[in-house]
Amino acid sequence: MIAIENVVKVYGERRVVDGITMDIPKGRIFGLLGPNGAGKTTLLRMIMGLVKPDGGRVRLFGDQQPGSDGAARRIGYMPQELALYPGLSVLENILFFGRLYGVPEAELRRRARTTLEQVELADRQDSLVGTLSGGMMRRAMLASAVVHQPELLILDEPTAGVDPLLRLKFWQWFNDLADGGVTLLITTHHISEADRSQEVVFYRLGKIIRRGTPQELLKHYQTTDLEHAFVKATEETGGNNA
Amino acid sequence: MKARWIALRVIQEIVRDRRTLAFFLVVPIIVMTLVYYAIYQDEVAKIAVISRGMARLFSYDLERALTKEKNVVVAPLSIPDDEQDPARLEAMIREALKKKQVDGVLYFPERLITDRFDGKPGALYLYVEGSRPTLTGTVGSAVGNAMSDLSAALPVVIDAQCSAKCANSVNNKAIDLKKVYVYGDEDYRLVDFFLPVLLPFFVFFFTFLLSTISFQRERVRGTLERLLITPITFTDIVLGYLGGFFLFSTLQMSIVLTYILMLITYPVTVWQIASLLVVSIAVMMTGLLLGLLVSFQAHNEFQAVQFIPLVILPQIFLSDMIWSLESFPWPFRWFAMVLPLTHANAIARDLMLKQLPLWQLWPNLLALAALFTVVLVLLGWVGKRSRTMFS
Numbered sequence: 001m002i003a004i005e006n007v008v009k010v011y012g013e014r015r016v017v018d019g020i021t022m023d024i025p026k027g028r029i030f031g032l033l034g035p036n037g038a039g040k041t042t043l044l045r046m047i048m049g050l051v052k053p054d055g056g057r058v059r060l061f062g063d064q065q066p067g068s069d070g071a072a073r074r075i076g077y078m079p080q081e082l083a084l085y086p087g088l089s090v091l092e093n094i095l096f097f098g099r100l101y102g103v104p105e106a107e108l109r110r111r112a113r114t115t116l117e118q119v120e121l122a123d124r125q126d127s128l129v130g131t132l133s134g135g136m137m138r139r140a141m142l143a144s145a146v147v148h149q150p151e152l153l154i155l156d157e158p159t160a161g162v163d164p165l166l167r168l169k170f171w172q173w174f175n176d177l178a179d180g181g182v183t184l185l186i187t188t189h190h191i192s193e194a195d196r197s198q199e200v201v202f203y204r205l206g207k208i209i210r211r212g213t214p215q216e217l218l219k220h221y222q223t224t225d226l227e228h229a230f231v232k233a234t235e236e237t238g239g240n241n242a
Numbered sequence: 243m244k245a246r247w248i249a250l251r252v253i254q255e256i257v258r259d260r261r262t263l264a265f266f267l268v269v270p271i272i273v274m275t276l277v278y279y280a281i282y283q284d285e286v287a288k289i290a291v292i293s294r295g296m297a298r299l300f301s302y303d304l305e306r307a308l309t310k311e312k313n314v315v316v317a318p319l320s321i322p323d324d325e326q327d328p329a330r331l332e333a334m335i336r337e338a339l340k341k342k343q344v345d346g347v348l349y350f351p352e353r354l355i356t357d358r359f360d361g362k363p364g365a366l367y368l369y370v371e372g373s374r375p376t377l378t379g380t381v382g383s384a385v386g387n388a389m390s391d392l393s394a395a396l397p398v399v400i401d402a403q404c405s406a407k408c409a410n411s412v413n414n415k416a417i418d419l420k421k422v423y424v425y426g427d428e429d430y431r432l433v434d435f436f437l438p439v440l441l442p443f444f445v446f447f448f449t450f451l452l453s454t455i456s457f458q459r460e461r462v463r464g465t466l467e468r469l470l471i472t473p474i475t476f477t478d479i480v481l482g483y484l485g486g487f488f489l490f491s492t493l494q495m496s497i498v499l500t501y502i503l504m505l506i507t508y509p510v511t512v513w514q515i516a517s518l519l520v521v522s523i524a525v526m527m528t529g530l531l532l533g534l535l536v537s538f539q540a541h542n543e544f545q546a547v548q549f550i551p552l553v554i555l556p557q558i559f560l561s562d563m564i565w566s567l568e569s570f571p572w573p574f575r576w577f578a579m580v581l582p583l584t585h586a587n588a589i590a591r592d593l594m595l596k597q598l599p600l601w602q603l604w605p606n607l608l609a610l611a612a613l614f615t616v617v618l619v620l621l622g623w624v625g626k627r628s629r630t631m632f633s
Binding site: 050084086101 | 463464465467468473
């Protein structure tokens with residue numbers, strides 16, 4: 001699904017992404033866990049073709065280049081910020097993004113209806129996004145990111161600032177999507193989110209410091225929670241001065 | 243006084259945003275320079291004096307009197323001395339005025355002398371270009387003053403040239419000054435001069451402003467990032483913005499144009515209105531592309547807003563909109579050539595005041611098209627980097 005080979009990105013004298021090599025298989029929920037400023041968003045942007053690597057290469061869906069038309073059609077993206085048009089209604093936002101991906105109109109409207117029901121926003125579909133609460137906006141964001149039925153869904157801190165109940169719902173939706181064959185790449189600095197991923201990468205200072213399923217990581221670091229596992233992994237690779 | 247901490251924070255932010263700081267310090271200098279050159283001297287009118295036969299006896303004194311007038315220079319005009327045919331002479335004078343070689347031509351026909359010998363007042367002709375009321379006024383008052391200075395000396399000149407018999411009949415008869423307008427007439431008001439350029443100005447100003455801000459908003463709220471990862475191309479984004487703004491710009495154009503037409507007093511044809519709309523649409527598209535270009539270069543809303551005076555103010559000063567470009571030193575005059583409104587204003591005035599057909603205005607149209615192309619190419623170049631603009 002995603003093949004990353006020795007990718008490097010340098011800003012000034014800082015190696016934000018420092019020789020990352022990894023592959024992400026299809027249909028998995030893949031968590032990228034690391035502190036703020038670790039370079040997670042930069043790595044995501046390289047996968048989406050928004051940032052050009054200074055070294056190495058990224059291949060998607062076999063041999064497609066990030067940013068290519070073919071790859072773009074198969075990716076959905078939910079950024080950290082509430083990237084919707086506040087002057088448009090929830091439905092209008094979803095239809096707008098769906099149209100950009102070339103989904104036929106009748107099919108798009110059918111999918112928009114289904115998606116709105118899934119994220120429990122059907123009754124607010126005509127509300128302007130600017131009038132929604134933060135949690136509703138996040139749900140509208142998710143709906144607009146999946147309406148074109150992407151094969152790869154990239155989520156940057158998807159439940160940041162979301163209350164615990166809604167977070168649980170989000171994870172239910174993520175699992176449903178993965179069950180449907182969608183690959184989810186989630187960046188987070190919340191341990192609880194990484195815990196729910198099927199596979200986790202500990203990411204620090206632009207480098208992968210450990211990869212495995214949550215169970216494998218807990219076993220490797222002989223601990224009961226991922227937070228301690230991450231701390232131990234950090235200490236193992238040279239302290240915690242991130 | 244907690245306010246000091248807010249002040250400190252504001253200072254720190256501005257100092258660290260070097261581009262904003264540069265704008266903050268440089269824009270006033272640019273504007274002050276423009277204001278200085280715009281108002282430090284009055285508009286100077288160029289007047290040529292042409293005379294034939296014995297009328298040269300008058301013209302010499304009047305030319306000398308004109309040189310003493312303020313805001314006027316007497317300029318030579320390359321019309322052959324042996325050209326005597328009045329019709330051809332008038333055609334040459336009109337051509338010189340159309341080409342802006344001079345702003346006014348004072349013509350002393352040969353028959354002025356014979357008329358005066360016959361006891362008639364005789365007529366002098368003042369040809370003015372006419373489209374710029376301020377210059378027409380300067381030329382008219384300078385010639386009027388020079389003629390009143392001349393009237394005292396006139397009988398003496400006549401005395402020396404004709405017998406005592408004719409002198410009595412000529413003395414004390416004021417020469418009739420006939421004004422001939424190449425464009426418009428004496429009813430042209432200052433407001434008529436300004437009204438035509440308001441349409442391109444408003445269209446450019448608002449389109450540039452809205453496209454700069456709208457695109458910056460896309461970037462700030464993260465929707466630009468989302469747009470750029472979709473399969474749409476950069477051309478789609480630009481065309482989409484053009485299409486979206488076209489509707490509202492056209493509506494705005496219609497309102498401004500209707501208002502202008504209600505205010506002007508001279509007749510306007512449908513063809514003139516259609517031509518002005520075509521030019522305004524070209525200005526709208528250039529303004530929109532320039533707004534997008536500026537928005538791409540600005541790293542935040544602060545910088546985007548600073549670009550607005552930097553792009554708009556020079557066009558107010560240097561596009562011949564209010565102040566004559568002639569008042570500015572040559573570097574400014576050259577710079578004015580790369581400003582869309584310089585050409586749009588020239589076209590608007592030539593269309594409305596001089597009533598010239600659009601095709602005759604091809605140099606300005608070509609310049610406008612060239613500027614549009616340059617902005618488009620620059621935007622295309624920036625667009626190539628758009629997918630990696632988050633680097």
